[in-house]
Amino acid sequence: MARKTGSHSEITGPRIRDAALKLFARHGFAAVSMRQIAAEVGVQAGALYLYTPDKETLLLDLLRTHMDDLIADWVSADPGGAPVARLEAFVRFHIRFNLERADAVFLSYMELRNLGPENFAAIETLRRDYETRLETVLSEGAAAGIFALRDAKIAAYAIIAMLTGVNTWYREGGRLSRAAVGDLYWDMVRRSVAA
Amino acid sequence: MARKTGSHSEITGPRIRDAALKLFARHGFAAVSMRQIAAEVGVQAGALYLYTPDKETLLLDLLRTHMDDLIADWVSADPGGAPVARLEAFVRFHIRFNLERADAVFLSYMELRNLGPENFAAIETLRRDYETRLETVLSEGAAAGIFALRDAKIAAYAIIAMLTGVNTWYREGGRLSRAAVGDLYWDMVRRSVAA
DNA sequence: AGATTATATGAACGCCCGTTCAATACAATA
DNA sequence: TATTGTATTGAACGGGCGTTCATATAATCT
Numbered sequence: 344m345a346r347k348t349g350s351h352s353e354i355t356g357p358r359i360r361d362a363a364l365k366l367f368a369r370h371g372f373a374a375v376s377m378r379q380i381a382a383e384v385g386v387q388a389g390a391l392y393l394y395t396p397d398k399e400t401l402l403l404d405l406l407r408t409h410m411d412d413l414i415a416d417w418v419s420a421d422p423g424g425a426p427v428a429r430l431e432a433f434v435r436f437h438i439r440f441n442l443e444r445a446d447a448v449f450l451s452y453m454e455l456r457n458l459g460p461e462n463f464a465a466i467e468t469l470r471r472d473y474e475t476r477l478e479t480v481l482s483e484g485a486a487a488g489i490f491a492l493r494d495a496k497i498a499a500y501a502i503i504a505m506l507t508g509v510n511t512w513y514r515e516g517g518r519l520s521r522a523a524v525g526d527l528y529w530d531m532v533r534r535s536v537a538a
Numbered sequence: 539m540a541r542k543t544g545s546h547s548e549i550t551g552p553r554i555r556d557a558a559l560k561l562f563a564r565h566g567f568a569a570v571s572m573r574q575i576a577a578e579v580g581v582q583a584g585a586l587y588l589y590t591p592d593k594e595t596l597l598l599d600l601l602r603t604h605m606d607d608l609i610a611d612w613v614s615a616d617p618g619g620a621p622v623a624r625l626e627a628f629v630r631f632h633i634r635f636n637l638e639r640a641d642a643v644f645l646s647y648m649e650l651r652n653l654g655p656e657n658f659a660a661i662e663t664l665r666r667d668y669e670t671r672l673e674t675v676l677s678e679g680a681a682a683g684i685f686a687l688r689d690a691k692i693a694a695y696a697i698i699a700m701l702t703g704v705n706t707w708y709r710e711g712g713r714l715s716r717a718a719v720g721d722l723y724w725d726m727v728r729r730s731v732a733a
Numbered sequence: 734a735g736a737t738t739a740t741a742t743g744a745a746c747g748c749c750c751g752t753t754c755a756a757t758a759c760a761a762t763a
Numbered sequence: 764t765a766t767t768g769t770a771t772t773g774a775a776c777g778g779g780c781g782t783t784c785a786t787a788t789a790a791t792c793t
Contacts, residue, residue: 457569
């Protein structure tokens with residue numbers, strides 16, 4: 344056997360990335376073998392190397408795609424205008440986006456350490472970009488006297504950590520709907536920075 | 539060569555746990571081999587099995603010790619009395635404790651997935667115990683009209699996530715002292731739950 | 734001093750790893 | 764239909780893995 348019937352790179356490529364994302368998030372980058380990823384896709388291990396030069400680059404692609412999506416989606420969700428409205432939009436956006444991609448979020452917090460120094464730095468730059476966007480909203484609100492902040496950068500870190508934490512406990516079909524979670528967190532964030 | 543001069547289990551045991559904690563946190567449980575841990579201690583791999591029945595149990599011991607210490611230390615740091623004072627004590631305690639044990643904190647968030655189901659459940663129970671202690675402080679304050687909360691459980695999750703996030707950015711010798719960080723976070727927490 | 738116990742070595746076990754590559758079967762094009 | 768290009772196999776490479784165990788030396792006990 345060699346090439347399989349119905350085989351196309353536009354199909355196999357995404358399936359490999361999906362399988363790798365799921366398995367890396369579930370068991371950890373180092374614990375997942377290329378053979379396991381291949382088995383999940385229904386292919387032999389050698390075939391993966393038509394789609395990635397090596398295992399680390401496969402991880403890097405997943406992390407970079409996630410961060411790019413995060414920033415791009417926030418840019419188009421950002422309403423601009425009044426800082427309070429922008430902050431509320433950020434809170435609801437961050438919770439929703441992260442809940443929709445729990446695997447990628449977990450990966451991008453846990454497996455940065457498996458990247459080489461320059462790849463690590465590239466992802467860190469994207470993360471800092473995202474954090475800075477929130478920090479800017481907070482700073483502008485503070486300058487306008489709408490927010491009372493002692494340190495905009497720390498406030499941004501604190502808010503993002505708090506919101507990202509939803510992923511550790513939220514379960515679909517549980518006591519609270521996603522909208523209710525957004526309401527609760529926005530209430531806490533709003534009060535923590537209110538002037 | 540066989541037994542080494544000066545060898546004692548009370549010395550080698552802790553050194554093995556220290557090395558394992560450091561390496562697991564740095565590279566991930568699956569990425570670290572028993573031979574690497576042994577080399578860090580200056581011993582052969584076989585000697586590790588005088589101290590742990592297997593690799594997973596070594597991880598479990600590290601995680602359980604960390605959670606036990608966390609709860610025991612909070613119990614003795616808890617001032618009791620007025621909810622506001624207790625909440626402030628919790629905020630400062632959690633930040634300090636976690637900064638002092640960054641490796642163990644990272645491990646206990648990232649490597650639970652490498653535990654079997656029953657070991658996983660045991661650690662989860664300890665975590666829930668800790669979370670419930672904060673939730674109780676919040677609930678009592680709310681009942682006394684001192685805190686305004688829409689959901690004490692979610693507020694506890696949010697506060698813990700926010701505080702734990704300090705570990706991802708804090709660097710010794712940076713712009714802020716540990717005490718200053720405690721002040722900033724206590725300010726935000728206080729306002730987010732104030733009546 | 735001699736016997737016993739505790740602590741370690743180092744070789745070996747079978748197994749799985751990431752990656753490469755010649756061979757090959759299917760898909761697309763002419 | 765013949766040819767070219769694409770997607771995949773399956774075997775092989777050297778190497779590292781977790782774990783076991785017979786053996787040996789150091790520490791301790793009588």
